[in-house]
Amino acid sequence: AQSVTQPDIHITVSEGASLELRCNYSYGATPYLFWYVQSPGQGLQLLLKYFSGDTLVQGIKGFEAEFKRSQSSFNLRKPSVHWSDAAEYFCAVGSNAGNNRKLIWGLGTSLAVNP
Amino acid sequence: GAVVSQHPSRVICKSGTSVKIECRSLDFQATTMFWYRQFPKQSLMLMATSNEGSKATYEQGVEKDKFLINHASLTLSTLTVTSAHPEDSSFYICSARDQRSTPYGYTFGSGTRLTVV
Numbered sequence: 001a002q003s004v005t006q007p008d009i010h011i012t013v014s015e016g017a018s019l020e021l022r023c024n025y026s027y028g029a030t031p032y033l034f035w036y037v038q039s040p041g042q043g044l045q046l047l048l049k050y051f052s053g054d055t056l057v058q059g060i061k062g063f064e065a066e067f068k069r070s071q072s073s074f075n076l077r078k079p080s081v082h083w084s085d086a087a088e089y090f091c092a093v094g095s096n097a098g099n100n101r102k103l104i105w106g107l108g109t110s111l112a113v114n115p
Numbered sequence: 116g117a118v119v120s121q122h123p124s125r126v127i128c129k130s131g132t133s134v135k136i137e138c139r140s141l142d143f144q145a146t147t148m149f150w151y152r153q154f155p156k157q158s159l160m161l162m163a164t165s166n167e168g169s170k171a172t173y174e175q176g177v178e179k180d181k182f183l184i185n186h187a188s189l190t191l192s193t194l195t196v197t198s199a200h201p202e203d204s205s206f207y208i209c210s211a212r213d214q215r216s217t218p219y220g221y222t223f224g225s226g227t228r229l230t231v232v
Contacts, residue, residue, distance in 0.1 A: 032219055043121070043208055043223035044159075051217070090158065094219045101218050102149070107158045 002027050004093050006106035013081050014114045021076040021109050023065075023091035032094030033074040034103065035065055039087045047089075050074060061085070086113045117143050119211050121224025128199055128231055136194045136227045138209030144189035145211035149221070150182075153206040165192050189214075199231040 003026045013019055025031055032051050036044040048059025055067040065076045074091060091106040118141040128134045138148055147166055151159040163179075165171040165186035173179045181203075183195040192211070196203050206228050210221045 034219065036223075041206075041226065041228065043119075043225040044210075045223070046221075049219070101147075101212075102161060102164065103219065103221070105158045110156070 002093060002095055002104050004091050004104050004106035006089075006091055006109050008109045009107070010110045010112070012112040012114060015083050016080050019076075019078045019081045019085070019111070021089050021091075021111070023074045023076065023106060024072050025074065025091075025093045026072065027093055031074075033065075033067060034092040034094070035059065035063070035074070035076045036090045036092065037061075037087050038090065038108075044090065047076070081111075081113055083113045083115060086111055117211075117213050117216070117220070117222040119145075119209065119222045119224045121209055121227055123227060124225060125228045126230070128229070130200055130231055131198055133195055133197045134199055134229060136196075136207055136209075136229075138192045138194070138211065138224050140190045140211045140213070140222070143211075143213040143215065145192070146189065146214040147212045148186055148192040149210045150184060150192075150194050151208045151210070153208060153226075155206075159208065162194075196229065199229070201231045204229055204231045 005024045034049045035047040038044045047063045048057045050057045050067045057065050063078050088108050090108045092103040095102045120139045122137045150162045162177045163171045163173045165184045167186050167189050171184035186192040208226045209224045
């Protein structure tokens with residue numbers, strides 16, 4: 001069955017420190033992978049996505065993610081975290097089942113940033 | 116870029132009444148819209164998928180008679196919570212797919228906080 005696992009429920013980092021949020025997926029074919037960010041009480045904003053090609057994907061707000069097929073991972077990274085990055089981060093994989101192309105969601109990682 | 120407007124952002128209603136939430140794609144035509152429910156500190160739970168001009172497809176366990184979804188045009192989908200009860204209080208989010216976009220080019224609304232008292 002298709003699934004997405006985000007092992008870390010909550011992470012706290014200091015402002016300026018580097019960040020890595022983990023995401024592992026289970027999918028039978030080449031996956032479409034996404035990272036979204038959600039600020040409190042808001043909808044979701046796409047940070048980046050991977051469909052094919054270069055396995056290191058650059059996104060908005062200085063984020064990047066690397067697709068590693070051998071590890072079934074798509075970890076999100078940022079070299080220097082800003083206080084405004086505090087939010088909820090969701091990893092998702094696109095399901096090809098049917099014609100509606102649903103997204104399978106991880107449970108999310110809550111990021112807190114210390115000043 | 117693609118913009119999805121979701122309205123209202125917050126609503127409080129009395130138990131037993133119905134509430135309608137609108138999801139509009141402002142600058143593109145959305146052939147498919149998704150409705151999600153999100154509990155505090157939790158992930159998104161897909162409730163249903165709506166395609167313009169056809170009946171919505173509900174996920175297992177979602178009461179279609181309670182959560183009425185209408186997708187009458189390419190720019191508007193509505194979710195009506197009928198006979199709302201306090202357990203229906205939640206954050207509801209819609210997303211819409213631009214038919215011109217890549218397969219997963221979804222844009223999300225800003226969500227609706229529903230409180231049933």
